[in-house]
Amino acid sequence: MSLYLEAASILQSPQTTSLKSIIYKPSKPFKSPQSKLYALIVETLKFQDILKEVIENAEILKFERKLTPLLSVLLVHDLLLARSGIAASSGPLKDAVLRHKARLNAEFTRVRIKRGYVDVKALVNAVNAEHGRESEDGVATSSTGLTTFNPRWIRVNTLKTRLSDVLDSSHTFDSFKEVSGMSDMFFSPTVQKHYYRKPELLPEIFSIHPSHDVTSSEQYKSGKIILQSAASCLPAIMLNPPKGSVVVDGCAAPGNKTTHLAAIVGSKGKVFGVERDKYRAEVLEKMVKKAGADNIIKTVKATDFTTITEGHEAWEASYLLLDPSCSGSGILERIDWDISKLNLPSAGKSSTQALKPQRKRKREDAGYASADNAAQPGEQMEESIEQDTTRDRLLSLADFQLAIVLHAFTFPNAKRMTYSTCSIHAEENERVVLRALQSNVAKARGWRVQSRKDNPLSTWHRRGLVNEFADLDAHEEERKRTAEGCIRVNRTDGLGGGFFVVCFVRDTGDAGQLDPDSTNQHLSATNDGDSQPEEGDMHTTDTNNKDWDGISGIAIEGAMSSETTKKRRKKKSLEAIEVAGAKMNRHFLPNKRGWP
Numbered sequence: 079m080s081l082y083l084e085a086a087s088i089l090q091s092p093q094t095t096s097l098k099s100i101i102y103k104p105s106k107p108f109k110s111p112q113s114k115l116y117a118l119i120v121e122t123l124k125f126q127d128i129l130k131e132v133i134e135n136a137e138i139l140k141f142e143r144k145l146t147p148l149l150s151v152l153l154v155h156d157l158l159l160a161r162s163g164i165a166a167s168s169g170p171l172k173d174a175v176l177r178h179k180a181r182l183n184a185e186f187t188r189v190r191i192k193r194g195y196v197d198v199k200a201l202v203n204a205v206n207a208e209h210g211r212e213s214e215d216g217v218a219t220s221s222t223g224l225t226t227f228n229p230r231w232i233r234v235n236t237l238k239t240r241l242s243d244v245l246d247s248s249h250t251f252d253s254f255k256e257v258s259g260m261s262d263m264f265f266s267p268t269v270q271k272h273y274y275r276k277p278e279l280l281p282e283i284f285s286i287h288p289s290h291d292v293t294s295s296e297q298y299k300s301g302k303i304i305l306q307s308a309a310s311c312l313p314a315i316m317l318n319p320p321k322g323s324v325v326v327d328g329c330a331a332p333g334n335k336t337t338h339l340a341a342i343v344g345s346k347g348k349v350f351g352v353e354r355d356k357y358r359a360e361v362l363e364k365m366v367k368k369a370g371a372d373n374i375i376k377t378v379k380a381t382d383f384t385t386i387t388e389g390h391e392a393w394e395a396s397y398l399l400l401d402p403s404c405s406g407s408g409i410l411e412r413i414d415w416d417i418s419k420l421n422l423p424s425a426g427k428s429s430t431q432a433l434k435p436q437r438k439r440k441r442e443d444a445g446y447a448s449a450d451n452a453a454q455p456g457e458q459m460e461e462s463i464e465q466d467t468t469r470d471r472l473l474s475l476a477d478f479q480l481a482i483v484l485h486a487f488t489f490p491n492a493k494r495m496t497y498s499t500c501s502i503h504a505e506e507n508e509r510v511v512l513r514a515l516q517s518n519v520a521k522a523r524g525w526r527v528q529s530r531k532d533n534p535l536s537t538w539h540r541r542g543l544v545n546e547f548a549d550l551d552a553h554e555e556e557r558k559r560t561a562e563g564c565i566r567v568n569r570t571d572g573l574g575g576g577f578f579v580v581c582f583v584r585d586t587g588d589a590g591q592l593d594p595d596s597t598n599q600h601l602s603a604t605n606d607g608d609s610q611p612e613e614g615d616m617h618t619t620d621t622n623n624k625d626w627d628g629i630s631g632i633a634i635e636g637a638m639s640s641e642t643t644k645k646r647r648k649k650k651s652l653e654a655i656e657v658a659g660a661k662m663n664r665h666f667l668p669n670k671r672g673w674p
């Protein structure tokens with residue numbers, strides 16, 4: 079029973095770090111195997127809504143007064159969903175659940191059928207898909223019946239070889255056959271001998287079944303192929319710099335997108351890979367070398383992108399790719415669990431047993447809009463006014479990301495730039511785009527979002543969330559056009575994780591001149607302050623920084639207050655962001671989460 083008691087005590091304690099850290103780096107050792115503890119908690123969290131319904135319908139908490147709601151979900155989870163049932167020898171708690179086995183099974187079946195799943199496997203796959211996790215075989219089926227796949231994506235490094243050479247004449251892939259759809263690859267009996275590609279959308283990129291490891295192949299070791307998710311390849315494709323052009327990758331390490339850019343601009347082009355963190359810059363240099371791109375890419379090491387100004391050779395670039403650190407909420411294998419969100423069953427009206435106060439459970443209730451739930455642009459995103467650390471962190475990240483974009487807007491010759499994150503949160507995505515468009519620098523220089531029709535990725539179906547642009551000072555049509563210009567990838571889309579990318583273009587109609595005051599203000603702000611938070615933490619350490627507080631405050635109010643209040647504050651907010659946004663950037667240390 080110690081497994082369940084230990085899991086219950088973890089779930090009851092306040093969460094100050096990730097679930098993985100709680101279990102794998104405990105202050106005092108657990109009796110139960112860590113992997114079992116982790117699996118039990120994660121699986122219970124995933125199935126909590128179903129377990130709650132089953133337990134409440136079976137009314138076991140009414141009859142079993144010794145069984146707490148928390149222990150009931152853990153034990154009932156294993157009874158219904160674990161291969162070997164409840165992992166404990168007989169005892170009063172196990173017996174309390176087993177006494178109701180038939181009833182629990184019947185309620186489980188009822189709940190499953192009510193939700194439209196033919197069998198338990200379909201239900202399990204749907205829950206996995208909902209949480210952006212692949213099932214054991216890499217296939218997941220969502221509650222809408224949509225089957226999704228998570229293959230291993232490979233980008234062919236065209237600086238060294240060609241797709242046809244990799245596929246046709248290499249030892250690793252010569253026995254592979256192309257299939258017309260991913261389902262053929264996943265459901266084929268000879269699964270490892272198939273690959274899939276969709277050249278019209280993603281040139282030089284293909285996928286194989288995830289069970290196939292290519293890291294020992296000659297192609298991988300020699301840098302001919304690069305393991306890079308399809309989603310992570312979108313920014314360079316979307317930016318589409320011409321051959322021979324000069325590009326800046328403002329946040330470059332480890333260099334997946336930098337080397338991709340090099341392959342696109344070719345040997346006559348130039349790519350500046352700017353990386354602030356000196357250790358990551360070393361990784362970047364290694365990757366550049368391995369990709370055979372040292373004659374195209376110049377690494378700008380241990381340099382903050384916002385310090386690149388007039389006089390620096392990168393300042394003359396025409397194209398910029400911005401992929402700053404983000405929450406990484408779209409990355410499949412890095413999603414951790416918020417244990418405070420466990421929604422426990424109640425014993426009915428008379429029950430006083432719930433260990434925690436019941437909370438309205440919504441995936442968005444951390445105060446951010448989770449785009450995984452919004453299949454189509456324009457779908458309403460429920461927003462809560464609840465403010466917690468997750469929201470604070472997102473707002474801090476968003477301010478930092480905005481500062482990067484605003485600085486890029488000032489590059490004198492810049493024509494086109496992409497901004498991307500591996501985040502699913504609107505705060506880091508559409509809302510950064512909105513704030514960037516509202517800035518003086520964007521208006522002065524004529525920056526706007528590139529229209530979908532002008533973009534190489536126009537055929538991708540999932541676009542930006544139109545309701546996030548409600549505050550854009552423009553006609554309805556322009557708001558729609560702006561949202562349509564953005565690309566979203568959901569974690570269940572099979573491109574290797576959740577992602578967001580947008581391409582900004584500059585209208586050439588105006589002189590592109592900045593108001594000298596706003597330029598000076600903006601640039602001088604970047605050189606101010608240098609305090610650093612702890613490694614891995616994206617929060618500012620300078621809580622007394624007036625501008626910082628001002629920005630966060632405005633951003634929070636902006637998200638929560640009424641329309642009128644928002645409009646009243648808009649002008650002030652934008653000024654503060656432009657002057658202080660870049661300043662914020664100085665207080666961030668890059669974290670490890672945002673890496674693809």
Ligand SMILES: C[S@@+](CC[C@H](N)C(=O)[O-])C[C@H]1O[C@@H](n2cnc3c(N)ncnc32)[C@H](O)[C@@H]1O
Pocket residue numbers: 310328329330331332333334335336352353354355358381382383384401402403404663668669672673674
């Ligand atoms: C999401 S990662 C970039 C991943 C990269 N684009 C790729 O595809 O391999 C963000 C990187 O930006 C760096 N970074 C963060 N702030 C920066 C800044 N102000 N200037 C330059 N680099 C920065 C981080 O150290 C981190 O390596």
